[in-house]
Amino acid sequence: MGARSENVFTHPCYEAGTPQIVPVGEVKKDVGLFQLFGKESIVGIDIGSSCIKAVEVEPSGSGWRLANAGIQVTPLDSCRDGVITNPLDVSQAIKALLRSVNIRGQGAIAAVSGSQVIVRQVQFPRMNEASLRKSIRFEASKYISASMDDSVVEFHILGNTEDGEVMNVMLVAAPRDMVESRVSVLEMAGLEPIAVDVEAFALIHSLSDYSSDDDFRKGAVALIDMGASHTDVNIVTNGDFALTRNIPIAGDSFTNAIKSLTGFAFQDAEKLKFEMTLQDSLEQLSSQEAENKCWRVVQPLLDELLREVRRSIHYYQSQFPEGTEQATVKKIVLAGGAARMPGMAAYVSNKLNVPVDIAEVFNDSLISPGRFTSDFTEEYGPVLAIATGLALKDEAGVVSELPMAA
Numbered sequence: 557m558g559a560r561s562e563n564v565f566t567h568p569c570y571e572a573g574t575p576q577i578v579p580v581g582e583v584k585k586d587v588g589l590f591q592l593f594g595k596e597s598i599v600g601i602d603i604g605s606s607c608i609k610a611v612e613v614e615p616s617g618s619g620w621r622l623a624n625a626g627i628q629v630t631p632l633d634s635c636r637d638g639v640i641t642n643p644l645d646v647s648q649a650i651k652a653l654l655r656s657v658n659i660r661g662q663g664a665i666a667a668v669s670g671s672q673v674i675v676r677q678v679q680f681p682r683m684n685e686a687s688l689r690k691s692i693r694f695e696a697s698k699y700i701s702a703s704m705d706d707s708v709v710e711f712h713i714l715g716n717t718e719d720g721e722v723m724n725v726m727l728v729a730a731p732r733d734m735v736e737s738r739v740s741v742l743e744m745a746g747l748e749p750i751a752v753d754v755e756a757f758a759l760i761h762s763l764s765d766y767s768s769d770d771d772f773r774k775g776a777v778a779l780i781d782m783g784a785s786h787t788d789v790n791i792v793t794n795g796d797f798a799l800t801r802n803i804p805i806a807g808d809s810f811t812n813a814i815k816s817l818t819g820f821a822f823q824d825a826e827k828l829k830f831e832m833t834l835q836d837s838l839e840q841l842s843s844q845e846a847e848n849k850c851w852r853v854v855q856p857l858l859d860e861l862l863r864e865v866r867r868s869i870h871y872y873q874s875q876f877p878e879g880t881e882q883a884t885v886k887k888i889v890l891a892g893g894a895a896r897m898p899g900m901a902a903y904v905s906n907k908l909n910v911p912v913d914i915a916e917v918f919n920d921s922l923i924s925p926g927r928f929t930s931d932f933t934e935e936y937g938p939v940l941a942i943a944t945g946l947a948l949k950d951e952a953g954v955v956s957e958l959p960m961a962a
């Protein structure tokens with residue numbers, strides 16, 4: 557990308573109509589509850605290739621309340637294929653972001669994602685956790701093609717199979733440099749890294765675990781994060797993680813297509829992409845005889861992305877007998893920046909023939925918007941979903957976290 561501003565919420569996609577962020581001063585803490593948990597609030601830091609998001613939540617009654625949130629442009633070319641290639645610049649951007657939105661928490665959690673991150677349910681011989689921990693590298697090597705020495709591996713025992721002969725295990729593995737680069741960036745930003753999680757789990761955490769919507773607890777729902785460099789399809793069945801798949805088509809693909817069409821710099825092509833839907837939403841554009849040149853180059857990519865999404869859903873559904881509750885993905889929930897394109901939900905629903913909602917992290921959920929307006933949560937909620945899941949991370953049943961010094 558071209559020159560990027562240092563200020564919070566100044567990414568071109570967040571310029572128009574950005575609601576005023578009220579300076580919060582000291583974050584008021586419910587001391588009793590914090591003492592009960594014995595820890596300070598945790599900052600969720602989602603380091604995307606395009607934007608860094610930070611979220612802090614605080615206890616509120618029986619749930620949580622959004623305390624602070626901010627978005628900062630990721631420094632140019634500092635995050636490639638999920639690896640942070642310029643830790644110094646990224647840590648400074650995080651520092652600036654935390655300062656601007658007055659986030660004071662020290663403990664922080666970041667996440668990894670991408671095609672090199674493996675999350676799979678596998679079957680291992682029955683054994684207790686301590687024995688599996690000793691043999692995890694050997695067992696995992698049957699499922700992971702990457703070198704075990706260069707990978708961080710974690711697992712969670714889900715329980716024995718019905719016949720009791722083997723046990724189901726959630727296996728998670730990520731390249732060591734991907735995990736370690738996040739740890740060092742958090743440290744360099746003056747934070748205390750508590751864990752590195754997987755983006756898919758964080759998204760499920762904020763959108764499904766904390767939702768009051770029963771749809772998440774019965775049957776299958778697809779949570780789709782449309783970012784800049786990749787789109788993640790995550791399927792949740794009866795409230796539990798079922799599948800995650802990474803598709804390398806997202807917001808940047810659309811911008812690059814416009815860049816090739818016009819010969820403009822990336823940043824200018826990005827502006828054209830936002831302008832493309834200013835007058836007509838995606839649905840309107842697609843129903844017109846395509847006069848909009850940008851849409852003509854973006855639409856084939858979006859359609860290709862949606863074909864891949866459909867393939868993932870079909871793959872998931874094919875594992876269950878037809879007619880069973882799990883065999884139908886009954887709803888799609890969209891998160892991430894690219895999901896903010898006007899008309900995206902209607903367009904996706906039309907193509908995939910499944911009802912589609914835009915993620916509402918702070919609505920109908922145990923996480924209240926606190927002092928933030930509904931305009932704010934509507935506009936930024938879908939983008940803050942992962943960071944929010946990370947901030948909530950240590951309070952509920954998360955599947956796994958990657959050890960930072962394995």
Ligand SMILES: Nc1ncnc2c1ncn2[C@@H]1O[C@H](COP(=O)(O)OP(=O)(O)OP(=O)(O)O)[C@@H](O)[C@H]1O
Pocket residue numbers: 569570603604605606607608782783784785786787806807808826829830892893894895896897898939
């Ligand atoms: N209103 C909008 N119209 C079109 N695109 C948008 C809009 N708002 C945001 N985007 C796009 O969303 C993307 C940024 O989303 P997000 O912050 O979720 O990505 P990221 O987390 O940095 O990327 P990744 O996770 O893929 O590394 C950019 O491609 C941006 O152009």
Ligand SMILES: [Mg+2]
Pocket residue numbers: 603604605783784892
């Ligand atoms: Mg992202």
